[in-house]
Amino acid sequence: MIVPIEHVLILAGILFALGLVCVLVWRMNLIMLLIGIEVMLNAAMLAFVGGAARWGMADGQVFSLVIMALTSAEVSLALAMVVYLHRRKRTVDADEFDTLKDS
Template sequence: MIVPNGHVLLLAVILFLLGAACAIARRNLLMILIGVEVMLNAASLAFIGAALKWRQLDGQVFVIFIFAVAAAEVAVGLALIVYSQRRTGALDADAYSRLKG
């Protein structure tokens, strides 16, 4: 009645690939984190579509867990970015190419 199941999944796939492309191609650390956020959202969209398709609430429950993981990931990721920016003064992922043994 609403839409074919494949269209929901296709939208989720396109969103996920957009996020993946952002995480691959961009060099700003914040933009990489934004790409990860988009990917997590696409995963939750796929979960909700599947939950509606199979009439099971388990898919929606997993979206709650995705929200929790996304919140934790953003908190730690942003703290890491701030920390490394303080130490090296760079926001560019290419600036972190030197190791110190």
């Protein structure tokens, strides 16, 4: 293997942190929040693939494929909900949707 596993994991860690920061900070836009989640998932997939290459086992690659399928389903659902929410309040600001709180 040309790329050492440590490098792959460090890259995955950086990607995950970027995604997390995007989720936490960019609350003005729900779509950016979803993109942050996607980035974090990609970081996880990268770690899986790196692990699969390191130990020569296909499990990690299978997991990546499953996550890809899962992500496409999730994103299509989530975007549909974003459209719906935008229709309700004419905004995509995450903080505007706080009806989960009682009273």
